[in-house]
Amino acid sequence: MAKAKVLPQYIAGLSAAFGAFCMGASMGWSSPVEKMLTVENAYGFPISGDQFGWVSSLLTLGATVVCIPVGFVIDWIGRRPTMLALIPPYMVGWLLMIFANSVIMLYFGRFILGVCGGAYCVCASMYSTEISTIATRGTLGSFFQLNTVSGLLYGYIVGGYLPLLTINILCAILPLIFVVVHYFMPESPVYLAMKNRPDDATRSLKWLRGKDCDISEELNEIMEETNKNADEPKVNVFAALRRPITLKGIGIAVILQALQQWTGINAIMFYSTSIFEDVGAGLSGRVCTILIGATQVVMTLVATMIIDRAGRRILLLISAFFMAITTCLMGVYFQLKDTDPDSVQSLGWLPITSILLFIVFFSIGFGPVPWIMMAELFTEDVKSVAGSIAGTSNWFSAFLVTLLFPILKNAIGSAPTFWIFTGIAVVAFVYILLFVPETKGKSLLEIQRILAGGKNIETDTETTTSANEKDQH
Numbered sequence: 001m002a003k004a005k006v007l008p009q010y011i012a013g014l015s016a017a018f019g020a021f022c023m024g025a026s027m028g029w030s031s032p033v034e035k036m037l038t039v040e041n042a043y044g045f046p047i048s049g050d051q052f053g054w055v056s057s058l059l060t061l062g063a064t065v066v067c068i069p070v071g072f073v074i075d076w077i078g079r080r081p082t083m084l085a086l087i088p089p090y091m092v093g094w095l096l097m098i099f100a101n102s103v104i105m106l107y108f109g110r111f112i113l114g115v116c117g118g119a120y121c122v123c124a125s126m127y128s129t130e131i132s133t134i135a136t137r138g139t140l141g142s143f144f145q146l147n148t149v150s151g152l153l154y155g156y157i158v159g160g161y162l163p164l165l166t167i168n169i170l171c172a173i174l175p176l177i178f179v180v181v182h183y184f185m186p187e188s189p190v191y192l193a194m195k196n197r198p199d200d201a202t203r204s205l206k207w208l209r210g211k212d213c214d215i216s217e218e219l220n221e222i223m224e225e226t227n228k229n230a231d232e233p234k235v236n237v238f239a240a241l242r243r244p245i246t247l248k249g250i251g252i253a254v255i256l257q258a259l260q261q262w263t264g265i266n267a268i269m270f271y272s273t274s275i276f277e278d279v280g281a282g283l284s285g286r287v288c289t290i291l292i293g294a295t296q297v298v299m300t301l302v303a304t305m306i307i308d309r310a311g312r313r314i315l316l317l318i319s320a321f322f323m324a325i326t327t328c329l330m331g332v333y334f335q336l337k338d339t340d341p342d343s344v345q346s347l348g349w350l351p352i353t354s355i356l357l358f359i360v361f362f363s364i365g366f367g368p369v370p371w372i373m374m375a376e377l378f379t380e381d382v383k384s385v386a387g388s389i390a391g392t393s394n395w396f397s398a399f400l401v402t403l404l405f406p407i408l409k410n411a412i413g414s415a416p417t418f419w420i421f422t423g424i425a426v427v428a429f430v431y432i433l434l435f436v437p438e439t440k441g442k443s444l445l446e447i448q449r450i451l452a453g454g455k456n457i458e459t460d461t462e463t464t465t466s467a468n469e470k471d472q473h
Contacts, residue, residue: 004133005210009140012208013128015182017143019083020124021151022090022174023063023117026110027266028155029171030056031289033164042164043100049406055106057403060266062114063121063395070119071388075194079127080187083120087179090116094172098165114395116175121371122391126384129375130190131208133218134441138308141372146300149363153293160286189219190380193226225444226380240382245451249377252436253390256316256370259428261397263323264405264421265362268292268355288352295356299363311440312369316432319365324425326358327418334414366428370394376439376447 036042038052047055074082089112096109124144132140151174158170186208192201201222205215240246307315333351337344344350370390378386408417437450 004208004213004215006136008208008210009132009136010143012131012185013140013143014147015178015185016079016083016124016127017147018174018178018181019086019117019120020144020147021154022171022178023113023120024148024151024153025155025171025174026059026113026117026151027148028152028293029159029167030059032156032159032286033167036164043106045102047103047106051103053403053406055103055110057399058107058110059114059117060395060399060402062111062116063118064114064392064399066115066118067122067388067391067395068385069388070122071384071386071391074123074126074191075384078187078191079123079130080182080185083123083127083182084179086116086119087175090175091172094168094175098168098172118391118395121395122384122388125371125375125391126387127188129372130188131186131204133209134443135308137376138312138372138440139304141375142300142304142307142368144371145363145368146297146304149293149296149300149367153290153297156286156290156293160290190222190226193219193222194380196227198223237382237385241386243382245448246378246382246386248451250386250389253370253374253377253386254393255431256366256373256436257390257394258397259320259424259431260366260370261394261401262421262424263320263362263366263428264327264358264401264418264424265366266398266402268358292355292359296359296363296367299360300367303364303368306364307368307372308440311438312373313432313436313438315365316369316436317365317429319361319367319369320425320429320432322361323358323366324422324429326354326361327421327425329354330358331415331418331422334418338413338415373436373439376444377451379444379448 033042034052037047037055038049041047070082077085093109093112093116096105096112100106100109121144125141128140128143129137155171158167162170186204187200189201189204189208192198192204198219202215202219205219206213209215209218241250303315330351333344333347333354336347374387374390375383405417408420437447439447439450442450
């Protein structure tokens with residue numbers, strides 16, 4: 001029999017991840033339009049700096065509140081239908097942005113866009129890992145981050161050179177492109193197996209692996225994994241979440257997602273234009289912002305190609321190490337600038353180089369890996385909800401960092417603010433070194449054994465069953 005085809009997996013994975021492109025464009029919108037809204041009154045009504053801070057931050061707050069609910073929804077109606085159902089509210093969000101005549105309409109529009117984008121983050125990550133083989137899991141898992149940063153670059157480019165109305169329209173058409181492409185993709189075979197629909201799971205796997213590929217062994221493994229507890233007392237999801245292995249996995253996933261944001265990426269990306277204008281570099285703020293976006297796309301593409309060869313853990317360690325160095329250099333630059341402005345007149349290249357290197361090393365490690373591991377660490381009965389909890393950690397952290405960065409910068413100065421990010425990156429390095437396992441090339445059972453410390457997993461299942469029995473008494 002023929003080997004499993006890779007191209008159908010890539011097509012399905014990229015189509016699902018295009019929802020992340022839509023979210024990336026919404027995120028990239030903030031940086032280039034800041035001056036249009038706060039200085040030029042492009043909407044025809046005044047928007048203060050603080051109000052713009054909320055316009056930026058409400059996107060991430062919307063994503064925060066939806067992650068856990070959508071984790072239940074995708075187990076109820078499926079991965080693909082959930083993603084397609086997000087299109088109408090996505091369009092409502094952009095219509096509010098296009099026709100806004102008050103700050104309140106902008107607030108609601110951005111919040112709705114955040115809700116839809118946050119839901120895509122959970123759906124696309126789960127879908128991509130569930131349709132992949134072990135050999136392609138890292139690559140397909142990276143498509144989510146690759147599309148996010150590509151969407152950011154799209155937002156930077158259209159935002160940098162076009163009027164506000166055109167920017168909003170060009171971002172609003174993206175969800176329509178998504179529905180046209182993803183409508184023809186199959187449902188996740190893992191979800192179909194969970195719903196005891198083996199014939200549909202077979203058709204899905206045939207589409208993904210190729211008609212000539214023998215999928216019987218893989219289908220049996222999926223059916224066995226998803227239905228292994230069918231003959232045992234029904235375990236509710238809250239009891240399953242209390243399994244020691246699951247709690248350990250949640251701890252790792254939540255901390256990685258939080259560290260991804262608290263090392264400063266969204267602060268740099270959302271406010272990159274104003275950072276470059278503060279620096280007074282020779283290049284305009286919008287050109288430098290586009291340069292950042294392009295660097296992130298290229299390096300995330302590199303990560304996509306090497307992640308299944310190099311491994312998750314080593315990329316995270318390299319990423320944290322160099323993010324600590326670059327944010328420290330940023331802090332040194334701003335400290336020199338604050339104490340002796342003349343001493344940095346020839347050093348305008350330093351913060352730009354530091355930011356670009358930060359983006360390079362973020363993109364090969366902390367950008368894609370937390371999203372991949374979020375979908376790798378959990379068994380099928382808790383994957384959606386546990387992954388949603390990790391996603392909530394990411395977006396809530398993004399909300400806080402986006403909101404607090406300008407406040408901290410004004411209160412204590414740019415240098416101490418970047419040194420805080422340095423300290424967090426050092427903590428991230430130590431945490432990964434001590435606690436984060438390698439999941440490259442490992443099956444779900446192998447990953448569960450690593451989390452259990454080599455113990456027999458059946459012991460953990462018994463713990464869940466007894467916990468469930470306590471809940472019922």
